[in-house]
Amino acid sequence: MSESYEYLFKFLVIGSAGTGKSSLLNNFIGNKFKEDRCHTIGVEFGSKIVNIGGKSTKLQIWDTAGQERFRSVTRSYYRGAAGALLVYDITSRDSFNALANWLRDARTLASPNIVILLVGNKKDMEEAREVTFTEASQFAQENELMFLETSAKTGENVEEAFLKCSKTILAKIETGELDPERIGSGIQYGTGTSKRLAAPKKPARTPSDCACHV
Amino acid sequence: MIKFWKSAAKGKTGCPVRPPELKSTSTPDIKSLINTQLLLEENEDPKHMFDKNSKLTLSLCDILNEKKAIKYFVQYMESIGKEVLIKCWLEIEDFKIQTQYQDSSNENGNYSKINRTKSLDLHCKCVSKKDYKDVNTQRFSWQDNSELFTSTSNTRHKNECSMSSCRNLSEHLTSNSSNTSKENVKTGNYTEEAIKIFKKYVALEAPFQLDLPDSNRKSVISNICQPEGKITEDCFQPVQDILFSQIEKNYFNDFVNSPFYIKAQIDILTSGSLNLKDILHNETILFYFTEFLEQESCRVLLEFLMGVMHFRDNLLNNSSSQDPAQAQADAIAIYEKYFSLQATHPIGFPTDIRLTIESDICREEGPLPTCFDMPYRIVFKTLALYVKTFLESELYFKYLSEMIHSVENIWSTSHHKSHSDCSSEFSISTQNTLLAMGDPVFRKKKRNLSVPDMTIDSNQLYNADALWQRNRSDGLSLGRVNSLGRFESKFEPDPDKKGKSVLKKMVSRFVPTSTSKVEEEMAWQIAHMIVKDVTDLTMAPPDNEHEDM
Structure with a gap:
């Protein structure tokens, strides 16, 4: 059971109750979609090794309970997460309105460098949509989040969501913005790394990111 | 649902001690462990298992x-x-x-x-x-x-x-x-x-x-x-x-967030061994422990503990506002996950425990907060056994070494901070050349640049494009071109951003400590002028948009 991986990231899945957090996780780790799942009590874990830019990276995903009554307990798990999926339900205006609260919690409790991706779930239920793509992406932009609409039922964009978030974390590691060896970063070196011997990597740059030097 | 509960309760009369029907193929070790543990837990005080404090998490009260x-x-x-x-x-x-x-x-x-x-x-x-x-x-x-x-x-x-x-x-x-x-x-x-x-x-x-x-x-x-x-x-x-x-x-x-706190934690880690409680209530080490349990294929035990903990806390803390039906739904969620014969994550409790829990959940007034205490205790003790192995595992040593690394690392960055502060005594005496500036403390921040970057890659001489692909030397950039192609100067830092601009910090490194604020300001202005000249020449804008540089 000890597959080798280079990095291990701690991931959170947060958001209001009934937005499909557990379904997203289950879809991602390869379980079948269930129409009437029980709500989550406490935390459920999932993990998966993905390949990001040639690096095998293991995600340790903490799927938290969305119910308000468990909020105080789930908040205690935010610390030291490297990434988070902040989930709302595109068919529920309330779940969208609650985002600001969730985001505030995540930003204050998790590490300041946490990479958050906004997920509008239940994309398959277009006819019941209450939150438009535009307003959600505007919210994402204002709060410096990445954004995707997904469907845990059809599997659309589910993997992309996790991958996109992981890629950003990895990029931050490579630019030195995140130090995996710093405790509380939510990142561990895995079994497959010989960390201190790793050759300096050239950060991948987009042309727009070029810097001028004195 | 009621029907189901009734049928489950019927089995009570002739319950076998072992649950032969449980499909515990994925977790055989757990099952045997749990059965042996059962015998031990008679004269134990269960209270401490629900305590929320970890030796590793120090509150201000603990300290003061x-x-x-x-x-x-x-x-x-x-x-x-x-x-x-x-x-x-x-x-x-x-x-x-x-x-x-x-x-x-x-x-x-x-x-x-x-x-x-x-x-x-x-x-x-x-x-x-x-x-x-x-x-x-x-x-x-x-x-x-x-x-x-x-x-x-x-x-x-x-x-x-x-x-x-x-x-x-x-x-x-x-x-x-x-x-x-x-x-x-x-x-x-x-x-x-x-x-x-x-x-x-x-x-x-x-x-x-x-x-x-x-x-x-x-x-x-x-x-x-x-x-x-x-x-x-x-x-x-x-x-x-x-x-x-x-x-x-x-x-x-x-x-x-300071290295002092991590040092205090390292002291705790090295002064005595941790128990399960210390791990459960400290998120940092829990991250490692979870991974350890996954490797041992018994992460489900941890999930179970956390689930019960949440359930129990919720009922005990909000007892006044509690809706019995909701509490029952919560209890059933836990039951269906770990106890039921069709459980999605069976742990392998014996039938008598399962039956007790069934009847505890199906009370008229809603389930008691303590209805999962017995299995909780068993699982707690089982996991406590894993803690011993964990403390000898590679993952634990990784945790320790990352703690130590963090102390060193934060220290080197915080020293760097004090260097760049104009009040630092070191700013001129030890670091008065451009070369020195690129050196140790600065570089440490960037893990990947452990080798001093003084060599010139001959490729770069012939490939003009490579100039823009170079690694950014920390703090020496004047700004960047954003996605819209507009130059964002680091001179006029974002007003929302706290602290001095990178460049200002840099300038203050060259200013002797003894000089007054006025002189520092002067030096900064001169540097500003020089830099402005350079940017004006190199970044000649296509239109007047960049006047404010």
């Missing part, structure tokens, strides 16, 4: 009241120049201990000498919270009893009891029949001590100002200036309250 890791906190406060706060706190604590100790020593003297050793322990000032409370209660009980004493013949110490000094304890204990005359002297010491603290921290013209509100100062004055000349040990309580809230609000969070 119980003096855990206080030396690191003092060091931290010294490093940010706020040691006054903590020193004042400690002096007041000392004062308090002296007084309390005093009272209890008198009590001991009056009644018997049985508790003498205890009082002497207090002398070492390593008062744990428990002792501290004991002293308090002793004092109160003594006060009650003193009335009685007045009426009996034993009135020797009635008035002096609260006033003797702790330094004279041993004398006091041995010669407690003849020390009435000494008491007056001691009273003097005692008041003096209070006045000393007052003058040092609280008074308006005090050398160490604490930013106390006036009302606070006044209440301390009235506490000290009691007409009977008695000073109670909590006369500085208002000051302590303020200190506590100031520290909590302004400094504690930064302390938690």
Whole structure:
């Protein structure tokens, strides 16, 4: 059971109750979609090794309970997460309105460098949509989040969501913005790394990111 | 659903001890462990399993009241120049201990000498919270009893009891029949001590100002200036309250993120072994432990513990607003995940436990918060066994080494910070060349650049494009071109951004410490001009949009 991986990231899945957090996780780790799942009590874990830019990276995903009554307990798990999926339900205006609260919690409790991706779930239920793509992406932009609409039922964009978030974390590691060896970063070196011997990597740059030097 | 419960309850009469029907193929070890554990858990106190505290997570209370890791906190406060706060706190604590100790020593003297050793322990000032409370209660009980004493013949110490000094304890204990005359002297010491603290921290013209509100100062004055000349040990309580809230609000969070805190944790880690509770309630180590459990294929046990913990806390804490139906739904969610015959994550509890839980959940008034306590205890003990292996595992050593690394790393970055601060004494004497600037502290921040980057890649000479692909040398960039193609200067930093701009920090590195702010400003302006010239030439804008550079 000890597959080798280079990095291990701690991931959170947060958001209001009934937005499909557990379904997203289950879809991602390869379980079948269930129409009437029980709500989550406490935390459920999932993990998966993905390949990001040639690096095998293991995600340790903490799927938290969305119910308000468990909020105080789930908040205690935010610390030291490297990434988070902040989930709302595109068919529920309330779940969208609650985002600001969730985001505030995540930003204050998790590490300041946490990479958050906004997920509008239940994309398959277009006819019941209450939150438009535009307003959600505007919210994402204002709060410096990445954004995707997904469907845990059809599997659309589910993997992309996790991958996109992981890629950003990895990029931050490579630019030195995140130090995996710093405790509380939510990142561990895995079994497959010989960390201190790793050759300096050239950060991948987009042309727009070029810097001028004195 | 009801039907299901009924049918489940029917099986109660002839329940077998083992659950042969459980599909525990994925977790065979767990099952056997659980069965053996069952025998052991009779005379255990389950309370501690639900405690929420981890040795590794220090609260401000732990530090200030119980003096855990206080030396690191003092060091931290010294490093940010706020040691006054903590020193004042400690002096007041000392004062308090002296007084309390005093009272209890008198009590001991009056009644018997049985508790003498205890009082002497207090002398070492390593008062744990428990002792501290004991002293308090002793004092109160003594006060009650003193009335009685007045009426009996034993009135020797009635008035002096609260006033003797702790330094004279041993004398006091041995010669407690003849020390009435000494008491007056001691009273003097005692008041003096209070006045000393007052003058040092609280008074308006005090050398160490604490930013106390006036009302606070006044209440301390009235506490000290009691007409009977008695000073109670909590006369500085208002000051302590303020200190506590100031520290909590302004400094504690930064302390938690500082290397001092990690050092305190490393001390804890190396001084004794951790138990399951310490791990469960500290997120950082829990991250490693979870991974460890996954490798051992028993992560489900952890999930179970957390689920029950949430369920229980929720019911106990919000008992008034609790809807029984909701509580039942929660309980069923847990049941269906771990206990039911069709459980999605079966743990392998024996049938009798399952049946007990079924009937506990199906009460008319909703399930009890404690309905999963029994299996919780079993799983807790099982996981506690895994802790031992965890503490010897590679993952644990990785955790330890990352803790140590973090201390070193944060330290090197924070040193770097102080270098770039214009108040640093090092800025000119040790780092006055451009070359030095690119060196150690700076580079450390970037893990990947461990080799000094002084070599010139010949590729770059022939490939003009490579110029833009170069790694950014920290802090030397003047700005960047954003996605819209607009140049964002680092000179005019984002007003939302806290702190100085990168460039300003850089400039201040070249300014000697002794120079005044004005000179620094000058130097900065000149640098600004030079840089502006350069950017004007190199970044010639296509239109006038960039005038504000």
